[in-house]
Amino acid sequence: MEPNVSGKGLVNWVLLLVLTVAAGALARYAQSATGLAATGFIGMGFLVALVAYVQMRLVERERLERLEFDELRKSGTSASLFTTPDAEQFPARRAREQFEKYFVPAFALLLLVGQGLGAYFLWRHLGTDRPSTVEQATVAMTLYGMLALVYFQVGKYSAVLARLQQQPFLRPQAAYLLLGSLLCVVTAGVEAAGWAGYPQVDVIVARVLVILLALVALENLITLVLEIYRPRVREQVVHPLYESRLIGVLSQPGGLIATAAQALDYQFGFKVSQTWFYRFLERAFVWLMLGQLAILLLSTCLVFVEPGEQALLLRWGRPVAGREVLDPGPHLKWPWPVDRVQRYPTERVQHFTVGIVEGDEFAAQRVLLWTKPHAKEEFNLIVASKEDRGANTNAVEGEQAVPVNLLTVNMPVQYQIADLRAYVYGHADAGQLLQFLAQREVTRYLVNVDFDEIMGRGRRAASEELRQRLQAQADAHRLGVRILFVGLHGIHPPVKVAADFERVLGALQEKEATNHLARAYAAERVPLAQAEAVRKVNEAEAYRARLTSLAAGTAARFTNQVLAYQASPEVYRLRTYLDTVSRAIAPARKYVVVPSNTHEVVTLNLEDRLRRDLLDVTLPSAAPPANR
């Protein structure tokens, strides 16, 4: 080993230390998650560089020891020198061997644990909310860029030196220096993205870096396991256990390209890398990349605003006079970052809901009933009531009588952006403020309206009034929106009391049913009475007619009878008597009792007979006793 190599190793170690501190400070300053993850990588590089430097020093000491030993052997000073054990003859070699045998594996193991824990804690840290800031982005970008330039030069120098001088311990240091440079470029890019309005890139890239860290840990684990089974060959150049091939590839992608070219050559059977096209690509690669960047930059000069959209044009952050709002169609502008365009869907009908929002799990419900929940959480608003409050003021101790009702509200609101400048320049979040105002208006309306009115006919009027009120509020606060629709169709009693409201409706129906039954009774009763009355009168009329006629007839007949009577009173009386009696007693059962002996008791059974017809047979006329 060249004498100055360990000096290079020391410089690299110090540089990595400085880079770790600087990257950490910058990450903290810019509150960059990517910078934090990069610091983790660079910090590991600092530890690796330290161990590599120590190993470098041990190897150098061993080399000096061997030189001294060779000098002594050439001078032949003492034969006993060759009889002592190796450990005593070569303490530096012994130290190096002990170091490689015990310390390096232990360090590799610790490094593995550190990488694993680092990946775990960084991942968890990325899950927490962090304030996104772009105030320090430009400074951070600049400093990261400068660090990247410096460390790229140093790393490249060390990599070339390691390759030329076959320095295995300088190689991992160079790899980490180049990786540090690459990570600085990546972090600067992430800061630029945040500055350009894409702060979410930070967390995404940070997560990618954490995954890479975990992969490096996995590679170290595999290397450690394979090391156990690796055959030890004397004089073989030992690959440092702590050196990551993955980091080597990442830090020197050129090596990867070379490897890929070799693979292509092998696959196709001829030297692809020797073709004119490959050589052209290799030669013009940088120009091509610059050309692409130029095209990318020029493409930002043309803007297509989609139908239904409007865009705000800003030049150096200031609205461009006369072209503040761009309508749908193609537009020319200065390239980024001179001119910037912010698009907004001004024609699209946007909506939000005040109150309960039906969750996905309830979306499949085809029937929405008051008595069944259709949202995760109840959202009840207070509604005033006309009922007498005095009745509820006698609050029991520990309770509170509340002269109010509660209503579950689901009120969709639809709106459009009417004035884009007011919408964007006036409010940090105009949509959210509109939601706040909408909820305020609903609350304001319900505390001043009667419960029964809002649940009845007043609902349609309430929707329109709420829309007008919300529009007035939006105009008063210059939100730049047009309220299209406010719906109160989803307003109903809370689920817990909904069944009682339904019972009231049931009672109303019951009342109607009772009324109908009563009306049916009345409808039947009165006509029947009228019929009965007519019958009675008619019967009386009939009686009168009969009685009158009978009296007249009887009188007329009597006049004639008197004449007959006067002619022969006795005979007339008898004839009339016998006619009447014979006619009258014809249907009657007759017993003629002839008392022959005054002491006889005659017993007659006058009970009704069951079968009169059987007993009423006509008997042959009885012969007079004289005929017997």
Add this chain to the structure above:
Amino acid sequence: MKQNPVTLATGALVVLIFAALLFAFQVRQTEVVIVTTLGRYARSLEAPGLYFRWPWPIQNVHRFDNRIRNLEKKYEQTTTADGRIIVIDVFLGWRVKEPRKFLELFGDNLAAAERNLEIQLRTAKNNTVGSHPLADFISVDPQSLRFDQIEAEMLREIRTATTNFGVEIVLLGIKQIGLPESITTKVFDRMKAERERLVKQFQGEGERESIRIRSEADLQRERILAEAEGQARQILGEAEARAAAELKTFEQNPELAVFLLKLDALEQSLKERATLVLDPRTPPFDLLQNAVTAPGRSN
């Protein structure tokens, strides 16, 4: 050593970009900016555009959004002047009015500013709510409702409290008024009782209506029948009177008339089932007696 012109151009471009990033910055339409030199206030920039500065750490740029920001934190339980408990949520809109003062008080930390505003908001809210009875918040009578007035009082109080914050409180609104869980349960009970009252009321009204309709129908029936009965009796009376007029005819021979009436009565009474036990002396059965006795005598 021969330098590659591409490398030089790329390097120059990168240096230019870095220089631009270090020495220039934009102030957007929605921002106000404070520039500090070595930590001391240098200037405020409220007009949007491109500006230059000395690079960090000599000069530092602090940006603040000059738009109205919304603040809404706690849905908080409090008491009214008449001791009623309500839960109330208030939101406000604020913006940075004096960026220099704001920077001195809160730095670049908007969250710190919002924490302080929240404290003032809660104080103003609780003070104002505590000075009004519940009826001022909830009433069907627009004249007695003090909703807007309460908001104005809160806004006035928080504006006074944040005078030195370097911010402007632009608007304030009561977003929601609710009740604690225990009271909500009581309200539900009361609502149920009220519904039960309505159920009973409707049932009673239904029964009342039914009875009224039925009784009216019965009354009408009785009236109709009574009227008919009266009319019938009147007719019967007329019939009796007309029949009585014929009685004079019987005065020609009252004895005969009585005899004939008896005969009629006899005939009428024997129309239905009757059993007669007759004495053989009863005419015309007296003939039978003669028939029985005649053979005996012949014997």
